[in-house]
Amino acid sequence: MRKKKVLIVDDEKLIRWSLRQKLSEWNLEALEAENGKSALCLAKEEMPDLVMLDVKLPDKKGTDLLKEFKKNWPDLPIIMITAFGVIDDAVTAMRRGAYDFIAKPIDYTKLQSTIKNALETASLKEEIAYYKEKEKKAFNMSQVVVSSEAMQQVLEMVKKIAQSEASIILMLGESGTGKDLLAQAIHHLSRRKNASYVVINCSAIPENLLESELFGYEKGAFTDAKQQKKGLIELADEGTLFLDEISTLNLHLQAKILRFLETHTFKRVGGLKDIEVDLRVIAATNQDLEVASQDGKFRKDLFYRLNVCPVYIPPLRERKEDIIPLAQYFIHHYNQKFRKNINDLQKEVKRLFLKYEWPGNARELKNAVERAMIFEEDPLISPKYLPIHLNRKSSIFLKRSSDVFSDGNLSLPEFEKKLLIIAMKKAKGNKTQAAMLLQITRDTLRYKIKKFKIKPEDFIFSA
DSSP, X not given: OOOOEEEEEOSOHHHHHHHHHHHHHTTOEEEEESSHHHHHHHHHHHOOSEEEEEXXXXXXXXXXXXXXXXXXXXXXXXXXXXXXXXXXXXXXXXXXXXXEEEESSOOHHHHHHHHHHHHHHHHHHHHHHHHHHHHHHHOOGGGSOOOSHHHHHHHHHHHHHHHSOOOEEEEEOOTTSSHHHHXXXXXXXXXXXXXXXXXXXXXXXXXXXXXXXXXXXXTTSSTTOOSOEEOHHXXXXXXXXXXXXGGGSOHHHHHHHHHHHHHSEEOOBTOOSOEEOXXXXXXXXSSOHHXXXXXXXXXXXXXXXXXXXXXXXXXXXXXXXXXXXXXXXXXXXXXXXXXXXXXXXXXXXXXXXXXXXXXTHHHHHHHHHHHHHHHOOSSEEOGGGSOHHHXXXXXXXXXXXXXXXXXXXXOHHHHHHHHHHHHHHHTTTOHHHHHHHHTSOHHHHHHHHHHTTOOGGGTSSOO
């Protein structure tokens, strides 16, 4: 790992020597300049990580040189060195962008701490800038593939919302429909695009950690809180916070999120001070929040607050015009990733794709194309490399399911329960496969199994 470079700009040789000795002890490389002109030349050649700049130089004022440094290298941290008690120069320096100032005679303990903090801050800014640029390159509107009228309407709504000042948006739709992609689109089309886009999956973090991840915590708030930590809400200030699967939040956290949405303020865990932020919150769920609120699983007041600007993304089976264009987009994507040259889908594959219900939506389609392209050697994707459930005939299942009609006395709920049991038997207990057979989502299947109190012993024996 290379040593950080510190440029010392001071006309006193003894000061430069003593600073060089200390920087060497702190594992930093010292560069020296005795006036403003040589300092600028050295900065262009060596690109230092930090500058220590005396206020008084032979050829120009240090505050004027600071202005030139900031013009050429805006993010370069500069620590001003001032004579003891010279307040005016220090104030001018801070206004012109100095990181901090140190008075002579130099307190080296304070200087070491100031340099350490300045370098860490600069490094963090550089890292944030890198990830922001990476995020911009990773997302562009060509990823949002729409051909159906339904999705064109959704996209128009997304563009209007992005350019508005709406601070709360609710994305609704089944798993795999692209809620996260459209949330990114809203961020990148908005005035907040140059600020942070922070994502948190509410179901992926344990409940006992989620509050501190969202709100941060103060030093000593709990046993392992050795130092203060900013939460994701604070890190998203000026930008966008995407709360995925918000329906999984417990009622305690729902109350805290509601307060935050109402006031735009929050307290860190263990903190007493209200922190105010300006950000846009996009929440997403594949659940019916209105039903969940009626069942007492989701706060009604939070649902009403979130539901001001809802965006519903229809499932892929309801917009079949998007299936082939999406598949072709994924082919192009995986051609680049796998270094292949596959042109399209065979006619039979297109027919199968249009016939299939896609319970996993665009995510399932993407996975199917990826699998096929790993094995396919011809210019067109053929049926032989598709996932088994896409390429097989379902006549056996249909024949079995038709048996439920043999008993004319079944009520609709009894019929539905029997059909679920048949599907689970056929799938040998695999919920994903059973959901595909029934052409419903896995979440819907799990809900119905719970609703009808279906137990493993009802389907573990082969039929």
